[in-house]
Amino acid sequence: MSGAASRQPLKVALLGCGSVGSEVARLMTTHADDLAARIGAPVELAGVAVRRAGRSRPGIPDELLTTDAKALVKRGDIDVVIELIGGIEPARTLITTAFEHGASVVTGNKALLAEDGPALYEAADRHGVDLYYEAAVAGAIPLVRPLRESLAGDKVNRVLGILNGTTNFILDKMDSSGAGYSEALDEATALGYAEADPTADVEGYDAAAKAAILAGIAFHTRVRLDDVHREGITEITAADMASAQRMGCTVKLLAICERAADGRSVTARVHPAMIPLTHPLASVREAYNAVFVEASAAGQLMFYGPGAGGSPTASAVLGDLVAVCRHKLKGGNGPGESAYTQLPVGPMGDVVTRYHISLDVADRAGVLAHVAAIFAEHDVSIDTVRQQGKDGEASLVVVTHRAPDSALRAVVDELRKLDSVRGVASIMRVEGE
């Protein structure tokens, strides 16, 4: 018997046995010997909380199953709680109860961390236990740990990436096949990427929660879901995609967290954006995620891989499990969260970027001059204009140089008032140039 195997086992309670939880349980069994050797003691699945009783779970002895998650975390002999239920309650209460009973927690719950992360980080700290959550952002891709630990000596200025697999799959489909949004969503649902209710993905809530978590760690400040400007992909049309392609671009749902130029605030936003086909994020296909981190000393780092799915996400959970078990065994805790910079989160109006605006206008003399004058009045410089006319109507596509979002909004408000402007068909930001 190896030294690790002869040690007293560390007891683990698993809350939730869905896509990720069931994979975690399976890997804990199949990798048991390696986990014991790496941790220095065996890990024992001591209980599994499920919502419905009476159904056997493959690989999990029936006597470990319980529908009373609260009693499980209160048992007093649990070293680590793995929370994979999701949502705000009862997950929040279960996690804080686990802390009160001396257990460290590993979770993939981005919704909860974006809503109430700081209170939970503080509670973990107060009780001298760990709260680890690599699975919460970009699934299997190591991103939380590199930001929290590897880059702790650097100054991160920007985090930009694709943080939602479902929407990337839909946009990729629209780009490669010319499909409309609904058709691409149907395919994502049929393949099991999009859930029955895809709102959190397609409206950008899932990516915004991940952006809030990343911005908080990257800039050492507090960022909540409500601080993140959020736009989803439901309004993206096949025409938008075709227009992007004409510019040598594609459309991606991006999450962008940035330090302001004066260093006094940060911004965090999730919205669709055109990016040039030459940009590495343009080649992120299907349900993959990819994230760029720009830091003062390190320069530009790219993280890429499967950001969702039971098995990839379970990989991140197990990595965290090993880390917190090592701390349990050796004493002490991993790095906590720090919000020492107290940088405020600035409004979307402060964000400076480029825009692609598509207008339906009357095709007559002077219209272009009127439109151009409104851009000039607000100091928004035009890069290119493309006009296509038919039967007295025309579509006008204006691409700007970099300008503050507030100035662009003012331009659009005035354009809408012009008689000759029939409608603003789309406004999209252009990133990555």
Ligand SMILES: NC(=O)c1ccc[n+]([C@@H]2O[C@H](COP(=O)([O-])OP(=O)(O)OC[C@H]3O[C@@H](n4cnc5c(N)ncnc54)[C@H](O)[C@@H]3O)[C@@H](O)[C@H]2O)c1
């Ligand atoms: N699936 C992914 O690709 C993925 C990726 C990253 C993070 N996550 C996160 O991981 C967590 C779990 O996701 P999932 O995809 O496995 O979800 P899931 O819906 O497949 O699993 C959740 C399970 O929890 C159970 N449950 C709900 N309430 C419970 C309760 N009170 N007690 C016991 N069990 C309860 C449900 O019955 C379900 O089986 C979520 O926070 C999710 O955001 C998921």
Ligand SMILES: N[C@@H](CCO)C(=O)O
């Ligand atoms: N629904 C999420 C799962 C991973 O968090 C996605 O599509 O990326």
Ligand code: NA
């Ligand atoms: Na991750």
